[in-house]
Amino acid sequence: MALFKRGKTWWIDFTTPSGERVRQTSGTTDRIKAQEYHDKLKSEAWRVFKLGDRPNHTWDEAAHRWLMEKTHLRSYRNMQLVIGWWHQFFRGMLLRDMTREVIQGALNTKAGIWAPGTVKRNLEVLGAILHRAVDEWEWLDHVPRRPQYPKVQRRVRWLTPEDAQRLLQHLPEGTAEMARFALATGLRKNNVLRLEWSQVDTARRVCWIYGDQAKAGKDIHVTLNETALAVLERQRGKHSQFVFVGKRGKPQTQIYIEGWKAALAAAGIANFRWHDLRHTWASWLAQEGTPLHVLQEMGGWADYGMVLRYAHLTPERFAVHASVVDQKLNVTFAAQS
Template sequence: MKLKEKPSYTWDEAALRWLDEKSHKKSLRDDESRLIWLQSFLRGEKLSEIDRTMIDRIILEKKKEQSSPATVNRYLALVRAILKKAVKWGMVESVPSVQLLQEPKRRIRWLTREEANRLLRTLPEHQAELARFALATGLRQGNILTLEWAQIDLQRAICWIHPDQAKGGKGIGVPLNTEAQSVLKRQAGKHERRVFVYEGKPINQVNTLAWRKALVKAGIENFRWHDLRHTWASWHVQEGTPIHVLQELGGWESSEMVRRYAHLSPDHLSKWAENSSRVTNTSQGQLQLVV
């Protein structure tokens, strides 16, 4: 009796199943866009025949487009995730190892308080209010632009981001400091539902010509709107906010994301630094550094 042959699945079948199972993902459109690009390399390929040579070709083609290692890695990570899922789904027994490219660590861009004040003075008032709220709460751009009055309790000085609005898929409670409260009080009555509006209409974009002109006028280079969140976190660390507290305030899933800011406040290490710098008096009355 001849054993029934195991069906041979293709990349297309695995990719379609991935999209179906991940239909709830906020970044699904990004996956779809990357899969369309990947189709020219993997369309119709049997999962059992996808090898390192094919993966290397994908890397080479993305590099030809002058893509950064981070961009290439997003494509590789998607391929790796789908292939690993294919093994779990029983579509294939094994898949090639997909190693991501090494990414250079970038310096975190943040503003000093003087720079921030300079920027706020040059921005149009409605954008300055958005920036003030970002610097006071650390909220992401999308969460601020879509913020509704139903998400705010000024009496308790708190607002909240619902799980389906949060990047990590978990709800975030945001304490409102005095600056954030002042911004909200100035927005009261401008719109029935949305908090931040311009001429009675919700604001849907911040990277405008006015924003870019204000940066130039304020003499601030290489700065994006998201860097306001980096600035908020950097100020917190410099003022002594513990890393684990900052993680909860910012809604980060892992402590690794927050430790990017730890180097900005090495004060807690100062007493230990003295262990390698013991100074004693010499017989000549001079100081001698003992290491």
């Protein structure tokens, strides 16, 4: 049976000269097109077996194999979403036909919509798949050229203490408590939302984020200051497992964007996201002289380069080192005099 139907879609079923069975969707409801695709696959299988040609693999095969090999990654769900977006353009396409122009055509559909960082992440996933098809699977002779990554400017937006107090005053009570805790600890949104009492030890004034919950994949140990302890004390007794709960006493699963935007507008604050609470925490510490390597450990950053974006907030930390040159020059001038 060369062709058969599942629902409205035609499927292909044949055995190659090497004895391998090919059973896959044609991706079309048109029988004539399905037959053409069947004949093409069968011809390629013959050439591979008889003439030693390299098999022509499709994007579908590459995407499927990649996902099967990457199930252990913490970013697996996000990777599925990225691959799903590319799939609408590359479904059924041969890897050798994925030229720079084809890839750019797909990206053009999001021109002016996606931020540069989003474009970069999508291209990184696509590039990783294509590189694996060359280096590991040996499906391609070379990696197809891709559009250049857009330059991404690292964004650091932070509030003054006065702005932060004004924002907290306008936020709904439950959201304000979570925002206050984020400002006090520097924890990311999901780490605050999913914080459990089993991760808190107020007697020792610490809480911790397990590695499988942290972005960098490493445990984060947080020293709780008075503000953070006061927030925890107000949350005690509201839920047996989770620290932060909604109005109905159920675990808080998200930050409601309407209330967040309304509070920002009322406080007169623009261009500010929830994650910028973490930037604010880090900026305040940097301005008060916290060494960057200490800040890196406190914030759980894996890459020191991520912390360097706060270096410009503490130029005075170099003053003591710069004064060494003064001493050297003064000794030289004194000797000459």
